[in-house]
Amino acid sequence: MTKTKRIASAATLAAALSFGITSLANAADTIKVGILHSLSGTMAISETTLKDTMLMLIDEQNKKGGLLGKQLEAVVVDPASNWPLFAEKARELIEKDKVAAVFGCWTSVSRKSVLPVFEELNGLLFYPVQYEGEESSKNVFYTGAAPNQQAIPAVDYLMDDLGVKRWVLAGTDYVYPRTTNKILEAYLKAKGVADEDIMINYTPFGHSDWQSIVSDIKKFGSAGKKTAVVSTINGDANVPFYKELGNQGISSEDIPVVAFSVGEEELSGIDTKPLVGHLAAWNYFMSVDTPENETFIDSWHSFIKDDKRVTNDPMEAHYIGFNLWVQAVEKAGSTDTDKVIEAIIGLETPNLTGGKAVMLKNHHITKPVLIGEIQDDGQFAVVWETEKEVPGDAWSDFLPGSKDIIADWTPPISCGNYNTVTKKCSGQNY
Amino acid sequence: MPTRLLRSPLSALRLWLLIALTLCAFAQAALAGSAEFEQGIELIKTNKYDQVEEGVTLVASSRDPRAVGLLAALQDSDLYLRKADGRLFIATRSDAGYDLIDPLTQAAAGVAGQRDLKRIRINNRLRSQLRTAVATLNLTHPDAVVRLTAVNEMLDRLDADSLALLRDLAGEEKNAQVREGMTAAIALADLEAEEPARRIEALDQLEGNLHPAVQGGIQRLLSQEQDAEVRAAAEHVLEAIQFKRDLYGFAETLFFGLSLGSVLVLAAIGLAITFGVMGVINMAHGELIMLGAYTAYIVQQLMPGHIGLALFLAIPAAFLVSGAVGILIERGVIRFLYGRPLETLLATFGISLILQQLVRTLISPQNVPVANPDWMSGSWQINSVLSLTMNRMYIIAFCLIVFTALYLVMRKTSLGLQVRAVSQNRAMARAMGVRSARVDALTFGLGSGIAGVAGVALSQLTNVGPNLGQAYIIDSFMVVVFGGVGNLWGTLVAGMSLGVVNKILEPWAGAVLAKILVLIFIILFIQKRPRGLFPQKGRAAEG
Numbered sequence: 020m021t022k023t024k025r026i027a028s029a030a031t032l033a034a035a036l037s038f039g040i041t042s043l044a045n046a047a048d049t050i051k052v053g054i055l056h057s058l059s060g061t062m063a064i065s066e067t068t069l070k071d072t073m074l075m076l077i078d079e080q081n082k083k084g085g086l087l088g089k090q091l092e093a094v095v096v097d098p099a100s101n102w103p104l105f106a107e108k109a110r111e112l113i114e115k116d117k118v119a120a121v122f123g124c125w126t127s128v129s130r131k132s133v134l135p136v137f138e139e140l141n142g143l144l145f146y147p148v149q150y151e152g153e154e155s156s157k158n159v160f161y162t163g164a165a166p167n168q169q170a171i172p173a174v175d176y177l178m179d180d181l182g183v184k185r186w187v188l189a190g191t192d193y194v195y196p197r198t199t200n201k202i203l204e205a206y207l208k209a210k211g212v213a214d215e216d217i218m219i220n221y222t223p224f225g226h227s228d229w230q231s232i233v234s235d236i237k238k239f240g241s242a243g244k245k246t247a248v249v250s251t252i253n254g255d256a257n258v259p260f261y262k263e264l265g266n267q268g269i270s271s272e273d274i275p276v277v278a279f280s281v282g283e284e285e286l287s288g289i290d291t292k293p294l295v296g297h298l299a300a301w302n303y304f305m306s307v308d309t310p311e312n313e314t315f316i317d318s319w320h321s322f323i324k325d326d327k328r329v330t331n332d333p334m335e336a337h338y339i340g341f342n343l344w345v346q347a348v349e350k351a352g353s354t355d356t357d358k359v360i361e362a363i364i365g366l367e368t369p370n371l372t373g374g375k376a377v378m379l380k381n382h383h384i385t386k387p388v389l390i391g392e393i394q395d396d397g398q399f400a401v402v403w404e405t406e407k408e409v410p411g412d413a414w415s416d417f418l419p420g421s422k423d424i425i426a427d428w429t430p431p432i433s434c435g436n437y438n439t440v441t442k443k444c445s446g447q448n449y
Numbered sequence: 450m451p452t453r454l455l456r457s458p459l460s461a462l463r464l465w466l467l468i469a470l471t472l473c474a475f476a477q478a479a480l481a482g483s484a485e486f487e488q489g490i491e492l493i494k495t496n497k498y499d500q501v502e503e504g505v506t507l508v509a510s511s512r513d514p515r516a517v518g519l520l521a522a523l524q525d526s527d528l529y530l531r532k533a534d535g536r537l538f539i540a541t542r543s544d545a546g547y548d549l550i551d552p553l554t555q556a557a558a559g560v561a562g563q564r565d566l567k568r569i570r571i572n573n574r575l576r577s578q579l580r581t582a583v584a585t586l587n588l589t590h591p592d593a594v595v596r597l598t599a600v601n602e603m604l605d606r607l608d609a610d611s612l613a614l615l616r617d618l619a620g621e622e623k624n625a626q627v628r629e630g631m632t633a634a635i636a637l638a639d640l641e642a643e644e645p646a647r648r649i650e651a652l653d654q655l656e657g658n659l660h661p662a663v664q665g666g667i668q669r670l671l672s673q674e675q676d677a678e679v680r681a682a683a684e685h686v687l688e689a690i691q692f693k694r695d696l697y698g699f700a701e702t703l704f705f706g707l708s709l710g711s712v713l714v715l716a717a718i719g720l721a722i723t724f725g726v727m728g729v730i731n732m733a734h735g736e737l738i739m740l741g742a743y744t745a746y747i748v749q750q751l752m753p754g755h756i757g758l759a760l761f762l763a764i765p766a767a768f769l770v771s772g773a774v775g776i777l778i779e780r781g782v783i784r785f786l787y788g789r790p791l792e793t794l795l796a797t798f799g800i801s802l803i804l805q806q807l808v809r810t811l812i813s814p815q816n817v818p819v820a821n822p823d824w825m826s827g828s829w830q831i832n833s834v835l836s837l838t839m840n841r842m843y844i845i846a847f848c849l850i851v852f853t854a855l856y857l858v859m860r861k862t863s864l865g866l867q868v869r870a871v872s873q874n875r876a877m878a879r880a881m882g883v884r885s886a887r888v889d890a891l892t893f894g895l896g897s898g899i900a901g902v903a904g905v906a907l908s909q910l911t912n913v914g915p916n917l918g919q920a921y922i923i924d925s926f927m928v929v930v931f932g933g934v935g936n937l938w939g940t941l942v943a944g945m946s947l948g949v950v951n952k953i954l955e956p957w958a959g960a961v962l963a964k965i966l967v968l969i970f971i972i973l974f975i976q977k978r979p980r981g982l983f984p985q986k987g988r989a990a991e992g
Contacts, residue, residue, distance in 0.1 A: 059806060063809060192961050221960070243662075243664075243668060255816055259911050266826060266828050268830075392572055
């Protein structure tokens with residue numbers, strides 16, 4: 020008896036612990052926009068900023084007179100870095116709050132978790148983070164980079180401009196690094212890199228003891244060939260990694276590290292001394308000198324009331340995604356999901372680096388690729404960029420399984436997983 | 450002597466002529482040098498990568514005495530343009546702003562604010578060029594240590610010019626170590642010589658040299674060598690080098706293991722008190738560590754410019770903060786739950802979430818920067834293969850100090866005696882007049898305070914953020930359970946051995962699998978010896 024009581028009380032307590040923040044939406048005549056970013060838990064470090072960015076964009080749009088004569092209303096929920104909770108909160112946003120579109124998610128696993136919900140309820144998701152590709156859903160718009168818009172050009176840069184011959188592919192152990200490294204490995208081998216010149220290493224989330232891995236990299240790099248590290252190490256595991264590189268005397272000239280997950284936001288919380296000279300590949304840097312970017316940074320500073328806050332790549336992705344959605348709604352004259360999906364393809368909007376972002380048929384966008392060197396003020400100096408925007412490729416051309424597959428959401432194909440050889444749309448929805 | 454008288458004006462004239470000519474030639478050379486130097490400076494002023502590169506080449510080849518200072522400043526990103534007049538200055542940050550030094554005259558040139566200056570940007574290509582240039586110029590530096598680093602720098606990137614220079618300098622070099630380095634560099638280049646005899650001679654000279662460039666050079670030689678004799682010699686030398694490298698590699702792994710182990714011990718030792726001695730399952734232990742790390746951050750913020758001192762002050766401060774929070778938790782929650790482990794577990798888990806979110810709301814959800822003092826970064830280079838990183842050595846030492854201090858408190862003070870008495874037999878201790886409630890609070894405070902001190906140490910190694918504690922809570926419990934509950938020695942031995950085992954497994958199993966293997970090992974070990982490495986014996990064990 021007492022035991023059952025104990026367990027019952029434990030369960031009550033657990034329920035109380037997991038009780039999230041639910042926002043109350045009122046039923047005025049507004050267009051609702053859902054924001055699905057973690058405000059607590061591990062991912063809060065990255066996602067809180069995106070929530071604020073969305074609030075700023077919505078606020079600005081309202082000052083311009085709203086959309087279709089109505090005011091926009093932000094509905095903020097907190098999925099608390101808990102992947103199943105993402106799906107629940109997404110369902111809540113679409114079913115209960117009846118939002119017109121959702122802007123959200125960061126990790127691939129959270130996106131995979133909400134994907135069935137958006138497809139089932141026919142919602143709209145704008146996903147702002149670089150990811151591993153191999154996906155294209157009717158209901159999702161990918162405004163971050165696909166591997167061919169970040170990883171592949173970065174490797175090209177290292178190979179052609181720095182003469183790198185030996186490669187360390189280091190990543191955190193989850194889906195994005197594993198898929199990206201699989202693509203990179205296939206790409207490098209296609210370029211004639213031998214097996215023994217590629218070292219692949221995975222570490223757990225938040226890994227902090229890099230001593231032996233960095234020592235291995237050092238040994239790997241002392242074989243007389245120029246070596247570089249391609250890092251898909253995620254989040255805050257990067258700081259101890261770079262610190263260890265610095266402490267073991269590996270400088271950016273010896274073994275440059277090019278990272279796909281280290282941006283201005285990540286650098287703002289740390290001592291950048293050991294990172295100076297290492298590289299990052301993104302589609303936007305805060306240091307890019309264009310009038311659009313200057314306006315964006317100014318409005319961000321005045322919105323967040325802090326001149327020290329930085330801007331970063333996923334923020335630009337939300338900026339582009341939001342503007343494209345606004346244009347599509349205006350063009351369709353309605354927020355109806357199917358009409359917006361139809362209207363948005365082919366629309367274009369200025370990005371913050373002086374070019375244009377076009378929404379493609381595969382629900383990805385065109386992006387320029389920039390390589391920047393980390394400076395000691397936590398900003399990047401651009402050392403290389405693509406001549407023009409690169410169209411995002413949902414299915415990698417370098418993986419045997421997806422070579423012949425394309426995504427095209429316009430008739431007659433209307434499929435996210437279309438095999439150009441067999442001329443068949445796979446049974447999968449994406 | 451008339452002849453002499455006659456000759457003397459002539460010879461004097463000759464002498465003068467000679468002197469004048471020599472001086473002239475010198476002056477011309479110097480002029481040509483300084484012209485090159487100044488031209489180089491003009492190019493650097495453009496602040497465009499390719500032109501700066503040309504400028505650096507000019508400055509380096511000018512052999513001007515001012516060149517080293519200028520290039521070293523550029524390498525350290527200390528070279529700035531003054532916006533007002535476009536002049537170039539070496540600037541170092543000071544309290545007033547930036548202290549300027551004119552690179553042409555080497556004279557101080559006042560101060561400037563950050564906004565008046567524009568930094569000369571450099572990229573990796575330039576950095577690499579600068580390193581070679583500075584190393585080449587430093588080969589003639591009066592200080593032998595500088596010369597030695599310069600030679601070692603150059604081993605990786607030898608070209609015809611630098612080799613010619615090294616051959617010139619090697620003969621005159623006084624310092625044995627530097628000469629050895631120079632000979633090694635020349636020998637390395639001789640590996641590509643035409644005559645097999647010279648290649649063998651070069652191999653002899655390289656025997657036992659552990660510099661990575663040497664290994665790479667011999668491997669390159671082996672891949673294309675035809676001559677059997679040279680091959681044999683090369684294989685022999687390479688084998689010897691490989692053996693030594695393996696040996697030092699093992700020493701390095703051991704060091705890595707001990708340093709990981711000391712982190713584990715630091716994180717777990719507070720728990721060894723609260724869980725081990727008191728039997729409280731404190732899920733908020735990680736957050737007490739986190740609070741310690743945040744204390745280090747706050748103390749550092751309060752004392753800008755005194756990073757090292759702030760770190761020392763942070764140790765007692767963190768002990769007090771975490772200790773106070775610990776006592777608060779004990780008095781406020783845990784004391785009502787003694788003897789009910791499930792409830793304690795859940796309640797402290799709740800507290801851990803509250804503390805995390807509190808930090809997120811009050812400070813920031815972002816990680817905060819805790820700076821490392823200079824004496825904690827870098828490494829102690831024993832030879833080309835083995836270098837021990839400074840921060841890890843300090844952590845090992847710090848861990849041992851904390852352990853000793855805690856051990857003495859538990860063994861030699863009356864508080865320690867009371868703690869042990871209460872944990873062994875509460876009723877008897879009360880009967881002897883020990884105020885057990887007060888001892889409980891103090892013990893919990895002590896354990897929590899130590900967790901805070903561990904947080905200060907961790908702030909030097911890893912990120913300080915709201916999630917810091919979660920990364921260590923599992924490991925801490927693992928160490929305490931493995932070591933034997935209620936035994937400080939057990940915690941020390943368990944932490945160190947888990948660290949070493951983890952680091953030995955890591956290279957061939959990978960970081961993820963190594964962790965899993967360690968966990969499985971502990972589970973199996975606990976099956977065999979449920980009371981851990983050092984079980985408590987006697988009557989205390991039954992309590």
